[in-house]
Amino acid sequence: LSPFYSPELIVDWWKWSPAFLILWIPGGFRITCYYYRKAYYRSFFLHPMACSVGDQRANRIYNGEAKLPWLFQNVHRYFLYLALFILIPLWLDVLRAFNFGGKFGVGVGTLVLLVNTVLLSGYTLSCHSLRHLVGGKLDCFSCAPMGKLRHGIWERLSRANHFHMVWAWTSLFMVGFADLYVRLCSMGVWIDFKLL
Ligand code: FES
Numbered sequence: 001l002s003p004f005y006s007p008e009l010i011v012d013w014w015k016w017s018p019a020f021l022i023l024w025i026p027g028g029f030r031i032t033c034y035y036y037r038k039a040y041y042r043s044f045f046l047h048p049m050a051c052s053v054g055d056q057r058a059n060r061i062y063n064g065e066a067k068l069p070w071l072f073q074n075v076h077r078y079f080l081y082l083a084l085f086i087l088i089p090l091w092l093d094v095l096r097a098f099n100f101g102g103k104f105g106v107g108v109g110t111l112v113l114l115v116n117t118v119l120l121s122g123y124t125l126s127c128h129s130l131r132h133l134v135g136g137k138l139d140c141f142s143c144a145p146m147g148k149l150r151h152g153i154w155e156r157l158s159r160a161n162h163f164h165m166v167w168a169w170t171s172l173f174m175v176g177f178a179d180l181y182v183r184l185c186s187m188g189v190w191i192d193f194k195l196l
Contacts, residue, residue, distance in 0.1 A: 009021045041062065080124070109192040119175075126160035126167050
């Protein structure tokens with residue numbers, strides 16, 4: 001199953017592609033992502049052009065994210081919860097991709113889905129909001145409940161967060177390629193070669 005369609009939702013009342021029932025979650029997650037925000041504010045809107053550089057135009061477009069419409073960006077943490085949930089069916093799809101008629105096997109498609117899900121997991125788990133949720137808001141780990149455990153997780157998430165931009169781009173291109181690969185195999189254009 002293409003990652004754009006997972007988990008598969010087939011309902012009578014929906015007349016369009018079932019992918020749209022899923023895509024608003026990763027789409028909203030990416031659009032509100034701190035890294036992508038920085039990229040499109042600076043590269044497309046040119047406002048703000050850098051940190052600490054205010055919008056000098058008379059009709060200020062960017063006023064921070066405390067007012068509409070940019071206030072909407074604060075829903076990112078809720079998209080994070082949904083994106084974490086979406087990882088479960090994606091990993092189940094990877095497990096299914098090792099199943100060749102009841103026997104263990106590995107095909108090119110297995111590797112495509114595996115790499116795609118690893119990259120999407122890296123992107124989701126390196127999210128700034130998750131890092132903040134686990135420990136970013138604490139002043140004192142040793143005073144907090146399960147402080148030692150949270151500190152260990154926070155340290156690992158912080159290391160992954162350092163490469164959030166890399167996770168963001170690699171996972172974006174890979175999920176597009178994984179969808180294309182599954183689609184072309186299902187249409188018989190490409191053959192999914194079995195490796196093991
Ligand atoms: Fe990029 Fe959360 S900050 S996914």
